[in-house]
Amino acid sequence: MTNYNPLRSLPGPSGYTKGDVFVLFGELFGRGYANGLVDEARKAGMTIIGITVGRRDTDGSLRALTDAELAASEEILGGKIINIPLEAGFDMDRSVSGISPVDQLKGIKTDGWDSAEFDWEAIEQSRKAGIERFTTNLAKVMEEMDALIPDGVNVLFSHTMAGGIPRARILMPVLNRVFKGQGDRFTPSEVFWETALGKLCSICFDEVTANTFQHLVEFSSKTRERVESSGKKVAYTAYGYHGCEVLINGVYTWQSYTPYLQGWAKMRLEDIASAAWEKGVRATVFNCPEIQTNSSALFLGVEISLYPLLAALEREGGGPSLERITSACSQLLNEGTTVQELLAQADRYLADPLLIPSHDYATWPHHNTSEQASLMLNSATSMLEMNKDPKNIVCAELSRAVFQAVGRLMFRTSWQPGAPVFWLNHEIVAREIVAGG
Numbered sequence: 001m002t003n004y005n006p007l008r009s010l011p012g013p014s015g016y017t018k019g020d021v022f023v024l025f026g027e028l029f030g031r032g033y034a035n036g037l038v039d040e041a042r043k044a045g046m047t048i049i050g051i052t053v054g055r056r057d058t059d060g061s062l063r064a065l066t067d068a069e070l071a072a073s074e075e076i077l078g079g080k081i082i083n084i085p086l087e088a089g090f091d092m093d094r095s096v097s098g099i100s101p102v103d104q105l106k107g108i109k110t111d112g113w114d115s116a117e118f119d120w121e122a123i124e125q126s127r128k129a130g131i132e133r134f135t136t137n138l139a140k141v142m143e144e145m146d147a148l149i150p151d152g153v154n155v156l157f158s159h160t161m162a163g164g165i166p167r168a169r170i171l172m173p174v175l176n177r178v179f180k181g182q183g184d185r186f187t188p189s190e191v192f193w194e195t196a197l198g199k200l201c202s203i204c205f206d207e208v209t210a211n212t213f214q215h216l217v218e219f220s221s222k223t224r225e226r227v228e229s230s231g232k233k234v235a236y237t238a239y240g241y242h243g244c245e246v247l248i249n250g251v252y253t254w255q256s257y258t259p260y261l262q263g264w265a266k267m268r269l270e271d272i273a274s275a276a277w278e279k280g281v282r283a284t285v286f287n288c289p290e291i292q293t294n295s296s297a298l299f300l301g302v303e304i305s306l307y308p309l310l311a312a313l314e315r316e317g318g319g320p321s322l323e324r325i326t327s328a329c330s331q332l333l334n335e336g337t338t339v340q341e342l343l344a345q346a347d348r349y350l351a352d353p354l355l356i357p358s359h360d361y362a363t364w365p366h367h368n369t370s371e372q373a374s375l376m377l378n379s380a381t382s383m384l385e386m387n388k389d390p391k392n393i394v395c396a397e398l399s400r401a402v403f404q405a406v407g408r409l410m411f412r413t414s415w416q417p418g419a420p421v422f423w424l425n426h427e428i429v430a431r432e433i434v435a436g437g
């Protein structure tokens with residue numbers, strides 16, 4: 001396992017300037033982590049290039065974006081998107097006999113999912129077909145991209161890809177039991193993870209969340225060598241998650257959302273960065289705090305660790321940014337409810353003895369238990385109910401503050417990265433926000 005390596009001091013300025021190139025390797029969504037880095041690249045005057053994962057037609061085939069979709073995505077990104085579909089994973093790729101993993105999942109019923117068995121040979125063939133499809137398209141993307149990158153500029157690649165849950169109907173009720181279930185509607189994550197369905201998810205997560213980073217590093221080698229031979233820099237960043245230190249009872253304490261089933265894939269992502277680093281490639285995974293995004297929305301409770309950011313802001317010096325964020329949060333809470341009450345409740349939850357196992361770094365990722373899941377889900381719901389409007393919540397305000405600060409930290413660190421894996425805990429994120437004023 002990667003040695004725990006938190007970023008403890010604020011990075012110096014970056015040297016990226018106008019004309020340098022920023023490549024976003026993943027799509028950009030309104031509240032996603034990538035916005036932070038894209039903002040920094042824009043501010044530095046960098047040329048922004050993006051990719052698309054493509055879209056699936058109703059018959060299941062993968063296609064590039066239509067002109068209208070492309071124009072809309074380019075406007076959001078503020079840069080050119082290379083329109084060759086780079087969906088990773090293999091859930092819809094066919095085996096030699098024409099069966100995809102999603103086809104295999106079709107007949108599974110809600111009362112028999114835990115004993116379902118698969119044709120693993122066909123799944124392996126699909127996996128290989130998915131990699132073949134992805135890398136064939138990636139080679140074309142990289143050729144177009146290389147032509148867009150002039151000599152004599154620095155290049156920063158930002159990998160954001162994560163996911164891989166097979167798109168089969170059966171997964172939703174099953175995952176709801178694992179992540180949101182209580183009492184007799186609860187299935188422990190370990191039970192799920194040990195089933196054939198769990199094993200399939202694990203392989204899918206590895207492909208999307210981790211192996212795409214390796215493909216990116218490999219398939220951009222021609223560009224990297226050209227840029228580096230002209231004396232300029234090429235760096236790669238990726239977003240990881242491997243727990244996060246937050247203030248609990250006034251002490252910065254490493255903790256994790258449980259059950260984080262992408263955790264094994266995220267450790268693989270760290271290994272990929274470390275292996276690339278050994279070969280002289282400046283690839284760095286930044287393990288980031290829990291925030292609310294399109295991707296984390298399924299995981300009710302992940303956002304509880306975000307509330308103590310307000311306490312961290314105070315600990316790290318407060319000032320105008322703390323006042324601004326606290327005042328914005330206060331306005332979102334019910335009449336008569338205070339930020340202090342919210343913080344006290346989050347602290348009570350995070351300090352609960354039931355959560356002590358999730359403070360053990362060495363045994364991460366942890367599986368959930370019925371008691372811990374109930375405590376988390378009930379605490380999360382009670383804190384969400386403190387907001388006036390369920391569509392406009394404190395977590396959104398805090399998430400934005402975090403992804404902006406994380407973007408600034410990653411951007412500057414990537415100029416002189418120093419290590420293949422860093423943790424961006426609440427302490428450094430809060431210091432960055434406070435320093436921003």
Ligand SMILES: NC(=O)c1ccc[n+]([C@@H]2O[C@H](COP(=O)([O-])OP(=O)(O)OC[C@H]3O[C@@H](n4cnc5c(N)ncnc54)[C@H](O)[C@@H]3O)[C@@H](O)[C@H]2O)c1
Nearest residue numbers: 026027032033087088161162163239241290291293295296
């Ligand atoms: N949200 C959190 O709490 C959190 C915490 C730490 C790290 N991260 C990481 O940050 C990164 C961005 O996630 P986010 O939470 O901002 O959500 P997001 O939904 O904005 O981003 C998810 C990204 O994954 C890409 N993606 C999804 N499925 C894909 C597929 N099959 N093939 C290729 N690309 C695919 C999307 O295009 C998008 O760029 C991810 O790596 C995520 O694991 C998130």
